[in-house]
Each structure stands twice: as C-alpha cells, then as structure tokens.
Amino acid sequence: MQGYSDIDELKLSTISGYFQLFTADPQLRLLSLFPTTISETDSIKWDSTVGGRGMVPFKGPGQETPMGYSRGIAQHEAKVAFFGQKRYYDEEFLNNLRQPGTTAQKMVASQKLSMEMAEMGNMSMRRREWMISQMLWNNGFTYKSTGDTTIKVDYGIPSSHIVTVTANKSWYNGADRTILADFNTANRTVRDACGATIVRAISNSSVLEYIASDNDILTLLSKSTFGDGNLFSGGNELINANPSIIGNLFHKNLIYEVYDEQYEVRANLTAVVTANSTTTISVDDAADFVAGGTLTFVDASAGTSESETIASVDEDAGTVAVSSAPSTSYKATEDYVYMNRPFIPDDYIVFFADRVQGQNIAEMVEAPFGIPARYGMFADTWDRKDPEGIWLRVQDKCLPVLKITGAVYALKVKP
Numbered sequence: 001m002q003g004y005s006d007i008d009e010l011k012l013s014t015i016s017g018y019f020q021l022f023t024a025d026p027q028l029r030l031l032s033l034f035p036t037t038i039s040e041t042d043s044i045k046w047d048s049t050v051g052g053r054g055m056v057p058f059k060g061p062g063q064e065t066p067m068g069y070s071r072g073i074a075q076h077e078a079k080v081a082f083f084g085q086k087r088y089y090d091e092e093f094l095n096n097l098r099q100p101g102t103t104a105q106k107m108v109a110s111q112k113l114s115m116e117m118a119e120m121g122n123m124s125m126r127r128r129e130w131m132i133s134q135m136l137w138n139n140g141f142t143y144k145s146t147g148d149t150t151i152k153v154d155y156g157i158p159s160s161h162i163v164t165v166t167a168n169k170s171w172y173n174g175a176d177r178t179i180l181a182d183f184n185t186a187n188r189t190v191r192d193a194c195g196a197t198i199v200r201a202i203s204n205s206s207v208l209e210y211i212a213s214d215n216d217i218l219t220l221l222s223k224s225t226f227g228d229g230n231l232f233s234g235g236n237e238l239i240n241a242n243p244s245i246i247g248n249l250f251h252k253n254l255i256y257e258v259y260d261e262q263y264e265v266r267a268n269l270t271a272v273v274t275a276n277s278t279t280t281i282s283v284d285d286a287a288d289f290v291a292g293g294t295l296t297f298v299d300a301s302a303g304t305s306e307s308e309t310i311a312s313v314d315e316d317a318g319t320v321a322v323s324s325a326p327s328t329s330y331k332a333t334e335d336y337v338y339m340n341r342p343f344i345p346d347d348y349i350v351f352f353a354d355r356v357q358g359q360n361i362a363e364m365v366e367a368p369f370g371i372p373a374r375y376g377m378f379a380d381t382w383d384r385k386d387p388e389g390i391w392l393r394v395q396d397k398c399l400p401v402l403k404i405t406g407a408v409y410a411l412k413v414k415p
Helices: 012-020 091-097 104-138 179-194 205-212 215-223 243-250
Strands: 036-038 043-049 073-079 081-090 140-144 150-154 162-164 200-203 255-258 262-268 280-282 294-299 304-314 319-322 336-342 348-352 362-366 378-384 389-402 408-412
Touching: 012 378, 043 389, 073 150, 081 091, 081 104, 091 104, 091 389, 104 140, 104 262, 104 348, 104 362, 104 389, 104 408, 179 215, 179 243, 179 348, 179 408, 200 205, 205 243, 205 255, 215 243, 243 255
Parallel strands: 036 362, 162 408, 200 255
Antiparallel strands: 043 073, 081 389, 140 150, 200 348, 262 336, 280 319, 294 304, 294 336, 304 319, 348 408, 362 389, 378 389
C-alpha cells in the first residue's frame, strides 16, 4: 500500500480543518445556551451556590469592617468526560478516492467520507447536548473514565427544585391539576433561591399537548389581550399550539420552547440472540438504555430489523432484558441494538434563569487530551498495515458545570 499522503481528502490538515469549522446541527438547542471555557487539567474543581441577594453591611467611621461570609457554597470535583469514535477505511475505498477527475467511484467515495465525517461530528455534538440536558433535568449523569471506572457527577440542585406532581395534580389527567400555579411555583422557587426570574422553560411536545388542552389556560387566553384562538396560531409542528403565547401568559420575558430532538443509544451484541428464545440481551455497553423503552434489533447483513419492549437494564452486567424474545436470530459482534430517546424526556418541563446577577449559571469546560495537548473536537488518522487501510478518529473532552444550582427547577408533570 502506498499510503494516503497523496489523497487530499485524507490529509490531516484537511480533516482537522473540517472539524474545527464544523457547525452543530441547528436542531441541537442546548449547546448554545452556555459559554465554553478551558481547564489546564482533566480533573476540574468548581464551586456552586444556590444563590443569594445579600448586601454589604453599614459600618461607622473608624470601625473595623464587618466579616463577610459565603452563602451556600458547595465544592465539586470530577474528571472531565472523554469521548470519541473511530472508523476504518479499507484499501478499495482509498483507491476509489485516488480515481482521477470526477469518476463515479471517486465521487461516491468522497461523498461517503464527507457524510461519515459529518455524522461523527454530529455524534460528538450530541454527546455534549446530552450532558447539558442531563445536568438540567436529571441533576447529573454517569460516564466511563480511566480503567473503565464509572464516574457519577451530581450537580447538587436542591431537592425542592426537583419536583414530581402528585397523581391528582397530573397535567395529563389529574382532577385537581393546576398548571398555572405550577408555573408560578417554579418561578417563585427560583426567585426565592437566587433572586432571578426564570427566563426559559423547555419541554417536548407531550407536555405542550397537556398545556394546550387545559381548560384554565384556554379560559385565560380567551379573556386576555392575546385574543380568542391565538394559542393555535403559529403552532408547534407536532402539536397545533404556539408555545410562545403560553410563555407570555406568565411573564413577558419567559421563553417557552418545545424541544423534540432525540438521540440514539446503540450497542453491539456480545452474545448470540436466538429467535423466540433469548430475552436477556448481552451488549458491549448497556448505559443509557431504559426500561419501558423500545429496543430495536438490527441484522446488519440483511438490513432488517424488529423491535421489542425493554423490561429491565443491568449496566454492571452489560445486559438489556426484553419482555418478549425477537422472532429472528442475531449474531454477536456483527449485529446491534438501539433505542431512541428525547433529550428532554416525556412528561418533564425544565425552568431556569440563564444568568444570575450577571453571571452565567453554567458553562462547558474543555480539558486537554493527546500529544500535543488539544482542546475541543479533534480528528486524526493513522495507517493500518495488515489488512491495509486507515483509521479516522474523532475525540472530544469536556464537562458541563453548574455554578448556580438554585436557578434550575425541573418538574415531572405526570407521575
């Protein structure tokens, strides 16, 4: 094999430049909410506070200045999450890239490489988006670190800010539901904790559907300056209701956004799945699968798939149990399973203030990796001699940190 130095598309400068200029999928909304900073090490420490509105005390002339105090400071420490993916391209693919001019083989190979680079970039950005979403609604998440150890980061959001309504208050069908009051409770809780007013509320369309069919809200809209029927003008693409009208019901600066974007959880099979028999599925990584979700089995060679309901998940054992065995057999290593999950789960709405007293409530911290040290999403390549080909790898290392925990309020609206 003559190497790939003659292939423009695979020059490291070309690939690195592509990922440095890569623009995240515009459907990913959370990435743009908070700034990015850097750390000199991959072990970071940060302080968080619930928030406060204290004042400096008076003092008399010639008197000692009163001692100040810290309000609700908590200290956190974590290893920054490291994530990445590599893909292999064989000799036939590389030779197609070498085709002169614009032959069909060269065009197909170039398009495949471009599409897969974009896919890898998007997958890296989606991992960042996932971490932010978990920080906001789940108060933390777990991830792998050195030696395949598992790290759990807990952001310390006060328990009074992580609330599940009672059955009779369910936004779905609760006889005593009070959606208007729940919005106001979220705002008061954040205001009392840190002095800020919530400026954002995010849910997926399942929650918008509950709100748009609530009689109290419909009655209020019909009597308000919004005019009868305006709730259903310029609506969400899935639910014919306008979330901005709902946000303005509570205060003019509240941006209520409906966010239905999803991510894929995928794992390779590590043991054979026998048709109509196997219900405990062994996978290489059971993290992020959830009971009650839909597990899709994919036969990679045949291009076929089927789905079953997940009964339970054992991350330590690396297994996902399904309620019924699939009707087709699947091979270890070659075949895989996946499920799709929304970044903001069904039946959750998250309220937050993005700044408190001029300070961002959160930030994304990037840490160095590789030699020389690199920050942010970075791509590299290397030869494989036998069989001949190249590897293309994309890596990233970062962690969101939450500095003002009292600025977030997560509400589960259906118990």
